[in-house]
Amino acid sequence: MPTLYYVLFFIIVFIVFPGFRVVQQYEKGVVFFLGKIISVKDPGLNWIIPYLQWMRKVDFRTLTLPIPPQKIITKDNVSVDISAVAYFKITDAIKSIVAIENVGQAIDQIAQTTVRNIVGRFQLDEVLSERDAINKEIRTVLDTHTEPWGVVVSLVEIKDIELPENMQRAMAKQAEAEREKRAKIIAAEGELLASEKLGQAADIMAAHPIALQLRNLQTLAEISVEKNSTIIFPAQLLSTVDDIKKFIAGEQKAKS
Template identity: 45%
Template sequence: MTMTAYTFYILISFVVLLLFSAIRILREYERGVIFLLGRFWKVKGPGLIIVVPLIQQMVRVDLRTIVMDVPSQDVISRDNVSVKVNAVVYFRVIEPDKAIIQVEDFYVATSQLAQTTLRSVLGQHELDEMLSERERLNTDVQSILDQQTDAWGIKVSNVEIKHVDLDESMVRAIAKQAEAERTRRAKVIHAEGEMQAADKLLEAARTLSQQSQALQLRYLQTLTEIAGERSNTIVFPLPMELIESLIKKVE
């Protein structure tokens, strides 16, 4: 083998290796951000793409939804109650070029922003609102995060507050408050029942007063009910109106 043939084989091998190293395969959920001599060129993918070695560089970006757990944050509510709150954030990259160029690490940046936003939003509400209005708080946090990360090519689709942890003393205080609230409602319901019963009794008394015979029939019905209870002695007040009517009939 001459030197020329040997050089030719080396050159062919180098070209083949160069071609193999230039081939990239991107999955359906991946995109490649291509830089040409250090400057942004375009976004490629998915499928088979060619990246010229030494001249072009590629950064892979995953477009799937990322589920990020926000660590527990110490939050002081507007009514000065200290709680620990953690949440989960769902987001994805919709513009790969911005996610790579505009921020150093979009995952870390989104995580830090989610933590500060969670503390800021929840600190503006009272404890009762944190416990009873989670849907509204989730929407508020998601809206703020989505606006802030729009410049990074990030779309925050959902935020869910998972736990609001209280210390034992606050749990006991809330339990006492709930018990007092139930007692108050029971008393109010009882008072409303007494008021309605009084109104009905007043209406019944007015109806009975219009006909004396109706009052007599009512007394007789009551006697019938008492007689069925197997009591030995029955003490029953006899109204004077009934006696007077009987005397008049005898006369």
């Protein structure tokens, strides 16, 4: 009997226990038997035959791949440093193992090449203004390359575009000139509007002399209030006041 216990203990310790594998919720376990894929295990506790089978786990989460900065010559021969980031997800565990040796490294290399080739087809102004379109084109090309590997590229974003210093200074001067241009246009439009309003006011006052005299009186009254001073009206202005009174009286009589 003791011998039987030893045999059972040996089987449990060296055969049963080593065969347990825990697959996380975000993983799949690809099982090989003598070098051949025989199954794909779901998340949870799984058991394989020790020494004859082995398991390789595949992460099914969306992974981030930084694309390091690289010098790229645009279509108009401007050298820029561009960095980007790609987001990809493995959708087929078997393909990601069998079709490519290191899927992450392969995507990194093909992503750098794709960014360089696509950005090089655009002029600098297009690279700066049409970033979304360039991102979509890079993602489409990457997705085409990675589909046989069981990988889907969900998003590619250009992070930084570093221009040469002389180009930065030139663009800053251009932006300053554009701001000055807009300011001058706004000032000119304001002057034009003011002159139009002044012309309309002059026409109204020319047609109604009494209105001009009323405006003069109002201006004098405002000056006296602000300066706290006494204003002496000339006799000609007093006669104008009498004319205004007569005008108002005539208007009231016409209304009644």
